[in-house]
Amino acid sequence: MDERRSSLIDGAERAVGWVEDGAVMLLIVAMTVVVNLQIFARYLFSAPMIWPEEVTRLTLVWLTFLGAAALGRRCADIAVTTFVDKLPTVGQKVAMAARDIALVGLFAFVAGEGARLADAVEGMPLVATDWPTALLAWPVAIGGALMALHPALRLFRLGLGRKALTP
Numbered sequence: 001m002d003e004r005r006s007s008l009i010d011g012a013e014r015a016v017g018w019v020e021d022g023a024v025m026l027l028i029v030a031m032t033v034v035v036n037l038q039i040f041a042r043y044l045f046s047a048p049m050i051w052p053e054e055v056t057r058l059t060l061v062w063l064t065f066l067g068a069a070a071l072g073r074r075c076a077d078i079a080v081t082t083f084v085d086k087l088p089t090v091g092q093k094v095a096m097a098a099r100d101i102a103l104v105g106l107f108a109f110v111a112g113e114g115a116r117l118a119d120a121v122e123g124m125p126l127v128a129t130d131w132p133t134a135l136l137a138w139p140v141a142i143g144g145a146l147m148a149l150h151p152a153l154r155l156f157r158l159g160l161g162r163k164a165l166t167p
Contacts, residue, residue: 006157013073013153020070020146024063031059054128061136065143072103073150097158100151107148114140 038052071077084095118137126133 009153009156013150016146016149017070017073020066020073024067024070027059027063027066031056031063034059051128054126058126058131058135062139065139066146069143069146069150072147093158097155100155100158103151104148104155107144107151109144111141111144111148114138114142114144117141 034052034055038049038056041052042048068077084092087095114137118134118141121133121137124133125131126135
C-alpha cells in the first residue's frame with residue numbers, strides 16, 4: 001500500500017514540476033516579448049506605452065515565486081552545508097529533516113499571508129492594465145504553497161525510507 005501511495009505521489013510531484021517548469025519558461029518568454037515591445041515602441045516609433053512596464057512587473061513577480069518553487073523542488077536553493085557535511089550520515093538526515101520541517105512551516109505561513117493579502121487588495125485595479133492588484137499577491141500564495149509542498153514530500157519520502165525525486 002505504501003509503495004502504491006508513494007508511486008502516486010511521485011507522479012503527482014513530477015506533474016507539478018512539469019507545470020512549474022513550463023510556467024517559468026512561458027513567463028520568461030512573455031517578459032522578453034513585452035520588454036522588447038516596449039523598447040521598440042519607445043525608441044523606434046517614439047510611441048512609449050505604459051502597460052508593458054506593469055505587465056513586466058507582474059511576470060517578474062510570478063517568475064520569482066514559481067522559479068523559487070522549481071528550485072526548491074530540485075534542492076537547488078542556496079544553502080551553506082559546511083557543518084551539515086561534517087556530520088555522520090544519521091546526523092545529516094536529521095539536519096535535513098529539521099530543515100524541511102522549518103521550510104514547510106515557513107512557506108505555509110507565507111502562502112497563508114499571500115492569500116490574505118490577495119483578498120485584501122482584490123478590488124483595487126492596477127493603473128495601466130486595470131487588472132486586479134491581487135495578481136501581484138497571488139504568486140506569493142501559490143509559490144509559498146508550492147515551496148511548502150516540496151519539502152513536505154521530501155519528509156514523506158524520508159518517512160518511507162526513500163530518497164527524494166531527482167529532476
